[in-house]
Amino acid sequence: MVTANNTPETRRAGFAAILGAPNAGKSTLVNALVGRKVSIVTHKVQTTRFQVRGVAMHGLAQLVLVDTPGVFAPRRRLDRAMVAAAWAGADDADVLVHVIDAAAEARVMAGEGKGQDKRASADVERVMDGLKATGRKAILALNKIDLLKRDTLLGLTQHFFESDVYDEVFMISAEKQDHVKDLADAIARRLPESEWLYPEDQIADLPERMLAAEITREKLYLRMHEELPYEMTVETESWQERKDGSIRIEQTIYVTRDNHKPMILGKGGTAIKVIGQQAREELERELGCDIHLFIHVKVRPGWGDERARFNALGLNFDA
Template sequence: MNDIDTPEHEDVLVDDDFRCGYVALVGRPNVGKSTLLNALIGVRLSIVSHRPQTTRHRILGISSKPQGQILYVDTPGLHRGGKRAMNRSLNRAARAAITEVDLAVQVIEAGRWTDEDMTMYAALAEQKDMPKLLAINKVDLQKDKTAMLPFVADLMQKHPFDDVYYVSALKSKGLSGLEKGILKRLPEQPAIYGEDEITDRSERFLAAEMVREQLMLRLDQELPYATTVEIERFEDRPDGVAEIHAVIWVERDGQKAIVIGNAGAQLKAIGTSARRQMENLFERKVFLKLWVKVREGWADDENLLKRFGYE
């Protein structure tokens, strides 16, 4: 068992064998998988909000170290109850990810094991030969750390993971121990991606995600789940500026009015924040133009979901 106070700058592997492989970060919605991915690769790649089901796509984050290359796959949270086509798509993406990786890390919230956590574990258990690690996140919120011991002992007795790690994704604590546990279980093989690559996703995809993140952060209650973002134009102008045109799709006219806001104030705020994030990640100036359009029932239309990039 690895303690959260594991030194953050220790060598990840003690031998010289280079390892590389795919690692799925899985779990129920809102346990901090995307925050953990960002902390592990050192770049704010996967969008984050306090809302469940913020992650709708599989995101690959690449961590290259002298000892190996870890290819983290952030997945949508496996959830129950969603009956729309998009909900089914998210669950398919989460389940498919664990059949295509070398190792899985199930992320749970410190002190909690829910029915959805159990559903995720049951899916992992079907992959009998795949190493399975448990990452207990948000331990920084636990005032009495000793109370975790019986919880973890009971959990490991009923659900035998290969190892358990205590982490705080938000505080970047306990990560080197988790990385060490991952690397020693990956195949010995050369790196798959270049040393400077951080993802296989395009800037076009990331731009849409950054707009959607602002929708998740700024809109109230269920409205963010009725929105998606489509990039209609992405090109680098001769002056070095990335010109991006994006459509925010909603399901009803009333939702369109809310996204636009009084005199366009909400849409302007969404665009300004998204543009700043794009400029930071893309390392160049961005001209961002947003439109809001209505497409009733888009989240139940399989063809539209494919068009919008849902797997």
């Protein structure tokens, strides 16, 4: 039974894995469903490196939304671990949602797709193949519909629905939050009857230390974008809650080459100062207290092949 607005009458709770190619809009969708930022969003592909769980209350249903790393063709150990994390999120989920960048897919189908579009389309096929292997039906979320005409969207919908991978399709714009509530209704209906898994006011289960590192990594990507090397990570090394209610945080940005360090620092340290200020301001908004943030940059060749770094990210080193 559901209410007039399609939300369950009985308490439900469960996990919904948000799957898709890199840059399909998965993190933007999770943030829109939660109503708060729980996952970082940048224009750089493969921004999400590990499972991030956002908790959304939808009527009497508690949706635990698992923002997974993008599914793509892995080349490095870190890539393999990220893809493995994505499918692990799917294996454990009650509901599967496949997010597709409809605008990129439309360009490819029209013969206008360039390099990144074609790679994204190939990754869509990888997700579809993986979903077929599970034997489970998924919800299809065609994202970025605000960039397309209705006829194009209808053609895309028919194309994907005929694959027999999906049993429901939603046309959404995660950024503009168009039809996101309809998608939430569908997820809620599929969840098992259950008491809530998290306190009602909790919006994520990401530890605050990891949240702080992710926010700094986001500011790095947003400021530097193309210039920033992919082989970079941020770790929160210390977290001290002080008597005055403020928090002192020390972080280290690890890069793999000597020439990457001055790129992040900027001339006279100007770049890292701006990045630190932006990260501190967002952390203060998220945590509701004064933050004293200290960021260091260190060269660590081959960090992407260190088991400890994978453990810190919650990734399987042996994937």
